[in-house]
Amino acid sequence: MASLTRAALLTSSAMAKPSLSSSLFQPQNPTSMLPTSVAPRPSQFLSSASLCRPLRAVASPSSAPIEHDVGEDAHSLRQICTGHVPDHVLRRMEEVGYVVPTDVQRQALPALFSGRDCILHAQTGSGKTLTYLLLIFSVINTQRSAVQALIIVPTRELGIQVTKVARLLAAKPMEEEMEQKSCTVMALLDGGMLRRHKSWLKAEPPPIVVATVGSLCQMLEKLVFKLESLQVLVVDEVDFMFNSSKQVSSLRKLLTFYSSSNNRQTILASASIPQHRRFLHDCIQQKWTKSDVLHIYVNPVEPMPSSLNHRFMICHKNKRHETLLSLIKSDAPESGIIFVNEQSEKSKKAGNAPPTALLLEFLRSSYQCSSDILLLEEDMNFNSRAASLLELRQKGAYLLVATDLAARGIDLPETTHIYNFDLPRTAVDYLHRAGRTGRKPFSDKKCSVTSIITSEERFVLKKYENELMFDCEELFL
Numbered sequence: 001m002a003s004l005t006r007a008a009l010l011t012s013s014a015m016a017k018p019s020l021s022s023s024l025f026q027p028q029n030p031t032s033m034l035p036t037s038v039a040p041r042p043s044q045f046l047s048s049a050s051l052c053r054p055l056r057a058v059a060s061p062s063s064a065p066i067e068h069d070v071g072e073d074a075h076s077l078r079q080i081c082t083g084h085v086p087d088h089v090l091r092r093m094e095e096v097g098y099v100v101p102t103d104v105q106r107q108a109l110p111a112l113f114s115g116r117d118c119i120l121h122a123q124t125g126s127g128k129t130l131t132y133l134l135l136i137f138s139v140i141n142t143q144r145s146a147v148q149a150l151i152i153v154p155t156r157e158l159g160i161q162v163t164k165v166a167r168l169l170a171a172k173p174m175e176e177e178m179e180q181k182s183c184t185v186m187a188l189l190d191g192g193m194l195r196r197h198k199s200w201l202k203a204e205p206p207p208i209v210v211a212t213v214g215s216l217c218q219m220l221e222k223l224v225f226k227l228e229s230l231q232v233l234v235v236d237e238v239d240f241m242f243n244s245s246k247q248v249s250s251l252r253k254l255l256t257f258y259s260s261s262n263n264r265q266t267i268l269a270s271a272s273i274p275q276h277r278r279f280l281h282d283c284i285q286q287k288w289t290k291s292d293v294l295h296i297y298v299n300p301v302e303p304m305p306s307s308l309n310h311r312f313m314i315c316h317k318n319k320r321h322e323t324l325l326s327l328i329k330s331d332a333p334e335s336g337i338i339f340v341n342e343q344s345e346k347s348k349k350a351g352n353a354p355p356t357a358l359l360l361e362f363l364r365s366s367y368q369c370s371s372d373i374l375l376l377e378e379d380m381n382f383n384s385r386a387a388s389l390l391e392l393r394q395k396g397a398y399l400l401v402a403t404d405l406a407a408r409g410i411d412l413p414e415t416t417h418i419y420n421f422d423l424p425r426t427a428v429d430y431l432h433r434a435g436r437t438g439r440k441p442f443s444d445k446k447c448s449v450t451s452i453i454t455s456e457e458r459f460v461l462k463k464y465e466n467e468l469m470f471d472c473e474e475l476f477l
């Protein structure tokens with residue numbers, strides 16, 4: 001097996017002092033921030049150099065770093081999970097094809113099974129979903145009618161995906177189903193039939209709920225949903241949720257008020273946690289996590305998968321459609337995603353056609369390919385969005401024109417090519433768009449990420465290269 005990278009496991013005590021610059025995770029109402037006097041003591045800080053050094057140590061609050069068994073000697077997921085996860089789940093896991101652990105699974109699972117709160121910070125496509133689901137299956141009691149695990153996701157699309165994996169793992173062989181109640185997983189997502197869910201939650205609360213913040217809050221406010229039996233709380237794409245003006249205040253309330261961090265195990269996951277030391281500090285001070293929360297930071301010196309080949313092409317801004325066309329003609333991708341920035345409010349008000357629709361029309365009329373060209377964007381209704389994703393998954397060969405709605409968490413492992421028709425607005429957005437490819441954990445296959453830019457945008461892309469530590473090669477066609 002290829003040599004394995006190690007996680008930087010940092011406890012609260014290993015946090016550096018937060019910078020004074022504004023944090024992504026600052027509350028909307030600054031008055032609710034705790035006094036600065038609760039900042040960590042200087043002796044607790046680690047230098048940024050040591051933060052980047054891959055280490056296998058956990059600093060204990062009162063002493064020098066101690067060795068921590070992160071399960072590096074375990075060769076299979078079964079070995080790591082035996083004694084924690086029920087055997088029928090392990091069998092399903094293997095049937096689905098999860099046998100060898102990814103780095104994040106190898107490093108996080110032992111800590112999670114020991115009951116620690118964790119911030120799972122690992123590359124896109126590294127297997128964070130299975131990591132937290134295995135913890136959940138180790139904790140819940142399927143014989144109890146109570147919501148014991150809650151996974152909060154930013155979009156309906158990601159919610160459907162996570163629910164599907166949870167249900168795959170929960171499925172029991174027929175003979176076992178007769179003996180014991182099987183584990184139900186409820187998807188409580190925006191655009192769903194909340195009335196039906198309300199009756200279900202009242203009659204027989206399921207052990208696992210996957211929810212978007214909006215739908216969850218509606219249920220909590222109607223007092224249909226109680227979190228008093230909650231044992232595991234997961235927030236997936238946590239940096240995105242904190243950065244979303246629509247979701248942040250409800251999320252903060254959920255983390256702080258609805259269930260106490262002392263009674264639950266909390267897992268916050270993302271491939272990108274900007275200002276992560278500040279975030280860790282906020283988590284503890286606001287009591288979103290327990291004070292001994294672990295920061296499991298896999299491969300901090302390589303934020304993006306090494307299987308990605310980054311390229312760019314410079315063109316005049318009026319020539320982007322033609323440039324993209326020549327690119328895809330030359331690449332002939334079997335499955336690719338073309339990312340377009342969301343239309344601005346100003347452009348909408350001016351009555352302009354959405355750039356996604358224009359591009360779709362252009363490609364459908366000028367690019368002859370065997371696969372369909374599909375669309376996924378916020379302005380579509382939930383049913384059309386679901387239909388697009390279903391079609392992509394069933395076909396395996398596709399070209400998808402999408403906004404950043406498709407950039408977070410969506411797992412389409414067959415995608416080999418990403419095109420940035422518009423340059424993403426931030427390095428974090430670049431990382432997540434790029435991360436929609438290269439999603440087969442043990443594959444060496446190279447996938448490409450190509451940005452179409454104007455000469456003025458070259459310096460922005462260079463900035464992303466520096467921030468995310470990758471090199472971009474110029475293409476000439």
Ligand SMILES: Nc1ncnc2c1ncn2[C@@H]1O[C@H](COP(=O)(O)OP(=O)(O)OP(=O)(O)O)[C@@H](O)[C@H]1O
Nearest residue numbers: 098100101102124125126127128129130271409411
């Ligand atoms: N142990 C494993 N063996 C084989 N495949 C795996 C394993 N763990 C996860 N995968 C597969 O890897 C892919 C990526 O996993 P997952 O969606 O959990 O990534 P992620 O870390 O959540 O990524 P992102 O940050 O982009 O959301 C999925 O197709 C999943 O089925």
